Amino acid sequence: MTEKIILIGYGGQGMMLLGRLMARATMLDGKQVTFFPSYGTEVRGGAACYHLIVSTEEIYSPVVEEADTIIAMNQPSYLKLKNYLKPSSLLFLNSSLVKEAESLREITTYRIPATEMANKLGNVVASNMVMMGAYNTIKNLVPLPLFLECLQSSLRGRKAPLLEVNTLALLQGEEYVKKTYLKGERILKTSAV
Amino acid sequence: MQALYSAPETLIRTPSHYCPGCGHGIAHRLLAEIIDEWGIRGKTIGLAPVGCSVLAYNYLDIDMCEAAHGRPPAIATGIKRVHPDNIVFTYQGDGDLAAIGMAEIVHAASRAENITVIFINNAIYGMTNGQLAPTTLLNQRTTTTPEGRDPLAHGYPIRICELLATLEGTSFLARTSLSSPKNVSQTKEALKKGFKTQIEKKGFSLIEVLSPCPVYWRMSPVESLKFIEEEMTQTFPLGVFKDWEKAISAPGGQATKV
Amino acid sequence: MKSSNNKKHLLTGNEAAAEAAILAGCRHYYGYPITPQNELINHMAIRMPQVGGTFLQAESEIAAIYMAYGGAAAGARVMTSSSGPGISLMQEGISYLAGSELPCVIVNVQRGGPGLGDISPSQADYFQAVKGGGHGDYHNIVLAPASAQEIADLVYDAFDLADRYRNPVMLLGDAQLGQMMEPVEFRKTPRTHQTVKRWALTGAEGRARNIVKSFYPVKGELETFNIRLQRKYRAIEHEEVRYEEVNTQGAEIILVAYGTCARICKEAIRRASGTGLQIGLLRPITLWPFPKEPLRRLAKKARAFCVVEMSAGQMVEDVRLAVLDRCPVHFYGRMGGGVPSSREVLKKVLNILAPEGTLELEIPEIPTELGKGLYFSTIP
Numbered sequence: 001m002t003e004k005i006i007l008i009g010y011g012g013q014g015m016m017l018l019g020r021l022m023a024r025a026t027m028l029d030g031k032q033v034t035f036f037p038s039y040g041t042e043v044r045g046g047a048a049c050y051h052l053i054v055s056t057e058e059i060y061s062p063v064v065e066e067a068d069t070i071i072a073m074n075q076p077s078y079l080k081l082k083n084y085l086k087p088s089s090l091l092f093l094n095s096s097l098v099k100e101a102e103s104l105r106e107i108t109t110y111r112i113p114a115t116e117m118a119n120k121l122g123n124v125v126a127s128n129m130v131m132m133g134a135y136n137t138i139k140n141l142v143p144l145p146l147f148l149e150c151l152q153s154s155l156r157g158r159k160a161p162l163l164e165v166n167t168l169a170l171l172q173g174e175e176y177v178k179k180t181y182l183k184g185e186r187i188l189k190t191s192a193v
Numbered sequence: 194m195q196a197l198y199s200a201p202e203t204l205i206r207t208p209s210h211y212c213p214g215c216g217h218g219i220a221h222r223l224l225a226e227i228i229d230e231w232g233i234r235g236k237t238i239g240l241a242p243v244g245c246s247v248l249a250y251n252y253l254d255i256d257m258c259e260a261a262h263g264r265p266p267a268i269a270t271g272i273k274r275v276h277p278d279n280i281v282f283t284y285q286g287d288g289d290l291a292a293i294g295m296a297e298i299v300h301a302a303s304r305a306e307n308i309t310v311i312f313i314n315n316a317i318y319g320m321t322n323g324q325l326a327p328t329t330l331l332n333q334r335t336t337t338t339p340e341g342r343d344p345l346a347h348g349y350p351i352r353i354c355e356l357l358a359t360l361e362g363t364s365f366l367a368r369t370s371l372s373s374p375k376n377v378s379q380t381k382e383a384l385k386k387g388f389k390t391q392i393e394k395k396g397f398s399l400i401e402v403l404s405p406c407p408v409y410w411r412m413s414p415v416e417s418l419k420f421i422e423e424e425m426t427q428t429f430p431l432g433v434f435k436d437w438e439k440a441i442s443a444p445g446g447q448a449t450k451v
Numbered sequence: 452m453k454s455s456n457n458k459k460h461l462l463t464g465n466e467a468a469a470e471a472a473i474l475a476g477c478r479h480y481y482g483y484p485i486t487p488q489n490e491l492i493n494h495m496a497i498r499m500p501q502v503g504g505t506f507l508q509a510e511s512e513i514a515a516i517y518m519a520y521g522g523a524a525a526g527a528r529v530m531t532s533s534s535g536p537g538i539s540l541m542q543e544g545i546s547y548l549a550g551s552e553l554p555c556v557i558v559n560v561q562r563g564g565p566g567l568g569d570i571s572p573s574q575a576d577y578f579q580a581v582k583g584g585g586h587g588d589y590h591n592i593v594l595a596p597a598s599a600q601e602i603a604d605l606v607y608d609a610f611d612l613a614d615r616y617r618n619p620v621m622l623l624g625d626a627q628l629g630q631m632m633e634p635v636e637f638r639k640t641p642r643t644h645q646t647v648k649r650w651a652l653t654g655a656e657g658r659a660r661n662i663v664k665s666f667y668p669v670k671g672e673l674e675t676f677n678i679r680l681q682r683k684y685r686a687i688e689h690e691e692v693r694y695e696e697v698n699t700q701g702a703e704i705i706l707v708a709y710g711t712c713a714r715i716c717k718e719a720i721r722r723a724s725g726t727g728l729q730i731g732l733l734r735p736i737t738l739w740p741f742p743k744e745p746l747r748r749l750a751k752k753a754r755a756f757c758v759v760e761m762s763a764g765q766m767v768e769d770v771r772l773a774v775l776d777r778c779p780v781h782f783y784g785r786m787g788g789g790v791p792s793s794r795e796v797l798k799k800v801l802n803i804l805a806p807e808g809t810l811e812l813e814i815p816e817i818p819t820e821l822g823k824g825l826y827f828s829t830i831p
Contacts, residue, residue, distance in 0.1 A: 062627070063715070256652040256660050257662050258521070258652055271481070272652060275479060276525055
């Protein structure tokens with residue numbers, strides 16, 4: 001099993017944190033993992049891009065050339081996506097901010113209004129957790145108990161009160177994708193939540 | 194018959210490479226005397242610079258380290274952080290300290306690095322045959338200012354004690370000279386004060402010593418001593434600029450006569 | 452949760468280097484901020500006070516290397532780190548370290564050059580690291596890790612090598628390795644006690660004085676010293692060569708790459724598996740001493756070598772020197788802006804093996820032309 005993920009969004013949309021939490025949780029689950037920010041000519045116009053690879057085998061190139069999954073948080077990052085797509089790619093778009101997306105043939109696309117949902121929960125920064133909830137419901141890559149453990153340990157001290165809204169955002173992302181795309185047919189177990 | 198004076202044991206008996214009338218030999222002897230008198234040979238680590246005193250370790254029987262040009266304060270920092278209870282001093286000339294090593298000396302001083310700096314100011318580059326130094330006096334002739342130092346072309350002399358006195362990190366700053374027996378003995382007192390500053394962990398100390406270079410000043414040794422007293426001290430007044438014991442602090446201002 | 456996973460830390464390569472240095476008993480770190488090694492200096496600023504060590508942000512890389520020089524002369528295990536421009540500033544000090552035979556570990560997290568270049572991964576400081584860099588006849592021992600784990604392992608070893616040979620050791624990483632997070636396990640024994648260094652400056656209490664220097668002005672002394680230094684280098688070449696071989700048995704073409712590029716090459720080998728293409732890899736782990744003998748051995752059987760670097764071609768010169776004319780040595784390099792892709796490497800391999808392009812269609816899952824977005828099409 002190898003899952004190659006591109007996380008892409010504005011600085012401040014929490015892609016760095018999300019990627020790190022996914023990396024840490026899958027590492028604790030015994031997987032090989034690489035995670036790094038991509039700088040330079042690739043990333044211009046307000047998009048910060050992160051490459052995350054999770055595998056049961058040794059990871060050679062840490063650079064994602066063709067992504068299994070892309071999580072895109074804003075319009076400029078959407079425009080960068082095409083670089084990483086292949087026929088079986090899954091695309092998770094934050095539809096609150098990605099308004100002008102064409103339909104891509106052969107690409108399964110999930111549109112989640114993550115920013116609006118996080119805003120309703122009272123914390124726009126939690127949009128990353130909405131996307132995580134949606135993503136993991138489809139891919140089931142990260143064991144949620146481990147993910148929540150990592151989330152909790154990264155939200156210590158004065159950030160501790162944020163745990164609740166982040167957990168809620170995660171659940172709502174899951175709910176949304178089930179309701180909109182799975183229509184109750186494929187409910188995945190998330191007993192820990 | 195009672196011996197009134199003998200050469201200090203820390204001073205190695207070997208032919209000197211310094212030119213006749215040079216001040217380095219006197220400064221070395223003063224250091225060796227203090228090390229003997231205070232019994233600190235086993236605790237002292239010295240740093241020789243690049244310049245005429247590059248071979249200072251040939252004369253002082255203590256642990257010593259050679260330094261690249263201008264870097265003694267950085268190296269001394271590295272040594273002192275490993276051995277905070279040892280006495281670490283740098284011995285630097287004006288080119289080493291005030292030209293190529295200006296960043297290192299200013300930052301060591303601003304960090305209040307607990308080291309002692311002996312700054313030999315002879316207003317010239319001796320080792321490389323007498324070029325302009327940052328402390329060369331106005332109108333002074335050197336091989337690279339053959340018509341004399343012109344401030345419009347070559348800038349003005351830098352006064353290190355006055356400059357460092359503006360930094361809160363300095364604890365003892367004094368300028369002395371080797372131009373007379375009285376001044377030599379005042380230099381020794383200032384050096385002692387520098388070491389005392391360090392031993393009592395009071396922070397950064399620097400003693401600037403005006404020193405003769407008769408060969409590249411193109412003077413006799415006697416003339417060169419007169420030059421220090423009559424010319425050099427006009428630009429570089431003697432005195433104490435900072436003294437943690439006497440609460441003397443003259444940031445950028447006048448020295449207090451010792 | 453498996454217990455072994457609990458010992459793993461998700462760290463950037465830069466953090467792994469810092470942590471491994473502490474594990475190896477380094478308690479004196481001097482540095483100056485420069486991207487892409489900032490995680491290292493930041494980590495040291497937190498950790499050194501915790502372990503009773505010295506962290507000092509120097510006023511320049513020049514000061515940093517000489518503070519490290521001072522610490523080394525005083526007998527401590529010391530480290531400094533930087534990237535391209537800062538490492539250039541340190542070259543004088545590195546020459547002095549070599550000339551004074553002082554042990555010191557220097558980390559270069561390579562970025563693009565020349566000049567200010569950029570902050571993306573690069574391997575263009577190879578010549579500087581391996582061929583000297585500063586003035587005079589000297590060598591750094593140069594270690595080239597390819598993962599955060601290997602950074603941790605090699606930094607630890609670097610301190611032992613530096614002490615054993617009284618020589619500067621440079622860890623040559625790059626922006627990719629420095630900033631990428633990977634699981635790291637610290638498996639080696641923590642060192643707290645330093646080995647006694649009789650030559651070190653401690654104050655000459657009850658012994659003859661020690662002098663640390665590289666100045667030999669008396670006629671004949673310098674050459675005698677240099678002969679001794681060269682003997683030491685020959686011993687290092689004899690004892691300390693490290694490399695990894697992948698798939699070299701029966702390989703038609705041998706890729707040669709270190710660090711990040713070696714991982715890209717492994718990816719290319721994996722992608723080509725099942726296609727009938729026989730591709731191997733030799734990954735130097737020590738860049739100096741360079742694994743010349745294994746290359747010579749492989750040159751007897753392989754059809755060609757292909758060196759892959761993020762440079763205009765630096766290590767390729769050492770490969771050519773090693774194999775001489777026994778085997779053609781090709782080169783593929785990128786010079787800033789990012790890491791080469793495994794596709795690019797495979798395309799180069801195909802060009803070498805079948806310049807007319809007949810082999811191209813035999814490789815599955817690999818696009819027949821370069822460039823990205825090949826699988827992307829829009830529904831009108």
